[in-house]
Amino acid sequence: MWKWIQRQSSPKIFYQTCANLTPWFFWPFIGFLVIGLYWSLIVSPADYQQGDGYRIIFIHVPSAILSMMVYAVMAIAGGIGLIWQIKMAEVVAKVSAPIGAAFTIIALVTGAVWGKPMWGAWWVWDARLTSELILLFLYLAYMSLNNAFDNPRTAAKSSSILALVGLVNLPIIHYSVKWWNTLHQGYSVGTGGLKDPDMQIALALMFVASIFLYALLVAIKAKTEVLIREQNSRWVQEEVTGAVS
């Protein structure tokens, strides 16, 4: 296993691994998504106060968790790239950023859509919402910093430092509802807030689907990124021309 991980630091082998893993991420994603949506929209009962409006949590909560998980992956991969100078870790960090930013935007938008009818406001500046917005800005800053350099190694170095600095925001987002009075409700997951087992199953299925979606997108985007970085090497030229002819 350790040998296998070490071999992934070679661009060619990593490219091949991504290509091999893509269907292993794609089909479980589709499966979990279909069953998860069925469980969320049809099997789960309506809420006693919000009616069907609460069902947005099946998108909102997995996206919000993923927005933080992807950031953690991005920062850790960036840190590994910094310390051990592994180029493929830099690739994983770089391609994770736009995916994480998308999850953050989904979490913010679905929250706003839910907040308007339920709270009476699209947006409030409480600690949870503000720290999640800062997370989006961190992703955007990471992406623009990474694109500001011509040399991918220098770009990875400076943007990884930014990602590591931004790690401090993750516990703030997670504990914001506990440390301070916020309009955002407290934890529903892990505290028995979801009183119905079908609601728990639906949320779990959608969460697993989101993880597979993230893995799938990383595998696809990493392939492209490796090809761009290694465009002068012979195996890439063979790979690309072979695919064309």
Place this chain on the structure above:
Amino acid sequence: MTRRQNRMLLVALLLFGVFSAGYLGIKAFNENLLYFYTPTDVANGKAPIGKSFRVGGLVEKDSVQRRDMMVSFVVTDNNKSIEVNYEGILPDLFREGQGVVTSGSLTSKCVKNWFGKGCKYIFLATDVLAKHDENYMPPEVAAALEATAGKE
């Protein structure tokens, strides 16, 4: 020390520095990060009287009175409570026993009665938001919980 260990140490120091800075920053701005004050905070004089601020808590049972667009209700944190007056449209989730966050300011209302003149603080709200709790359940479960709560 090899160069790799050197870099490892630098990353560790960076993380340590950032997390301590974050910790200190949060400690310093703790008060400003509160989205609302509880009625107990108001009673203890922690809320900025004279300025606009937010009060949050539960809407007390049987305290909601309406006259046209004027609504009056009591917000409580099961310790202290405060009367809130509001004119406008309430959100869907507003109901007695549910959480609410109101923004506005304090004024004193004086009432003359047989025993003399009594003044109390009331909160004039310009905005009312419903605060949802972390519980999601089907109506049957809610009814069953209500029934067991009533027996105790």
